[in-house]
Amino acid sequence: MDTRRFGRLYLAGEAELKKLPCLRDLGPEPLDPTFDAAILTAIFAGRRRPLKQVLLDQHLVAGLGNIYTDEALFAAGLDPRRPAASLNPEEAARLHGAIRAVLEQGIANHGTSIRDYVDGSGHQGSNQDHLQVYGRTSQPCPRCGQPLERVRLGGRSTHFCPRCQV
Ligand SMILES: [Zn+2]
Incomplete structure (x- = not known):
């Protein structure tokens, strides 16, 4: 059983929600219609930290986890x-994009x-069958065949292709 705590549930109106420190400090959500390439460029401006670390920083971009960040960068x-x-x-x-x-x-x-994740209805997802790099260290890159590598960035395992990702 995965006992890490990722979430909290609040019951509050719109006005109260905006006052919660945990939500007030969140960056834009990537699926929000207003989130565009210009906003991403503005978030990156002047930041010398690795891409992976910046994308995982919930104060800068909200809701991107380790798996989706690796997949997006690939x-x-x-x-x-x-x-x-x-x-x-x-x-x-x-x-x-x-x-x-x-x-x-x-x-x-x-x-x-991964492990015992199920959705709100208790069903397992199938996205793990579509991952290109996450959790595939040393396996051939689906694009070029080069073995995939893993490094640690900001304390998180990071999977990538040393040839395709420049
Ligand atoms: Zn590759």
Whole structure:
């Protein structure tokens, strides 16, 4: 059983919700219609921390977890170790599209069932069958065949292809 605590449930009206420190300090949600490539570029501006770490920072972007971050960076062909501020507008636009795509795929597949995750109805998701890099260390890259690598960034396991992601 996974006993880590990821969530809290609050029962509150709109006005009270905005006052909760845990929500007030959250960054934009990637699936919000107003979240576009320009916002992502603005978030990255001046940040020297690795892309992976910035994407996982809930104060900057809300709701991206370890799995979806690795998958989005692979889909965008970007090295997770790169300083966030080093992305040009074209790369930021690619990453923006990739983030949306992996989240939408995860939702369509009812989530990623690693260990004992089940959705609100008690069903396992199937997104784990569609992961390209997460949890696939040393297996061939689905795009180029190079063995996938794992490094630790910001304390989190990070999976990537050393050839496709630059
Ligand atoms: Zn590759």
